[in-house]
Amino acid sequence: MKRILLIALLISPIIVEGTPTQQKTDPFAIVPPSQGERLKSRLAEFVEYHRTNQWDKVYDLIAERDKNSVEGGLPRDVFLKKKLYSRIRKFTPKSVLKMDDNWWMVEGCGTFDRGGAMESAVEAYLQDGEWYFSDIWSSPPCIDCMPRSCKH
Numbered sequence: 623m624k625r626i627l628l629i630a631l632l633i634s635p636i637i638v639e640g641t642p643t644q645q646k647t648d649p650f651a652i653v654p655p656s657q658g659e660r661l662k663s664r665l666a667e668f669v670e671y672h673r674t675n676q677w678d679k680v681y682d683l684i685a686e687r688d689k690n691s692v693e694g695g696l697p698r699d700v701f702l703k704k705k706l707y708s709r710i711r712k713f714t715p716k717s718v719l720k721m722d723d724n725w726w727m728v729e730g731c732g733t734f735d736r737g738g739a740m741e742s743a744v745e746a747y748l749q750d751g752e753w754y755f756s757d758i759w760s761s762p763p764c765i766d767c768m769p770r771s772c773k774h
Contacts, residue, residue, distance in 0.1 A: 649715045653726065657753075661746055662715075664753040665728065668744075669713045672758070677702055685747040685754035709735035710758045713742060714774040724748040731772035732758055740769040 650658040664683065671679040681701050689696040701707070712733040719727040725747055732742030737760065745756035760769035 649717050649728070649730070652718050652720060657748065661726070661753050665713070665715070665744070665746065665755070668755050669710060669758070672708065672710045673712070677707060680707055683753075683755055685745070685756060686749060687747055688745075688756045706757075708732075708758045710742070711735065712739075712774060713744070713758060721745075729761065731774050732760065733774070734760065737769070739772050739774065741772050742769075 650662055653661055668680065668683045671677075671683070678698070681698050684696075684701070696706070710732050713730055714732075715728050715730040717729045719729070721727055725745065727743055728746055729741070729743045731739055733739045734742075740760040742758055743761040744758040747754050747756075
């Protein structure tokens with residue numbers, strides 16, 4: 623009996639060491655430290671405002687680039703009246719890609735009112751030292767594909 627216990631004790635570290643563990647890395651590690659923490663907190667606010675239906679505050683965090691991409695601009699009253707926002711309830715960032723000096727793509731898992739949890743993305747723009755965002759959308763892997771489900 624002691625021999626079996628001894629063998630088990632000797633083998634168990636090999637099994638544990640040989641088992642791959644998924645190490646969670648910070649998806650924001652690529653963002654300069656002076657900006658990364660603020661990006662995380664602003665994105666969390668943005669998602670919370672969506673979750674709690676605070677649409678005026680969502681509008682305040684929409685990037686000017688996105689507001690100006692709409693012909694004639696996107697005034698607050700049009701944004702609110704036409705409900706030009708996603709119905710996201712949760713967003714878990716998985717990766718961050720640098721698109722340009724002040725433009726980043728945050729990809730992750732988003733839970734929407736309709737459709738459940740799907741791979742999603744949001745663009746983040748650094749404007750005058752502060753972070754602003756595009757709308758959060760589900761991101762299918764190709765133009766003709768349906769969005770893929772995901773887990774937070």
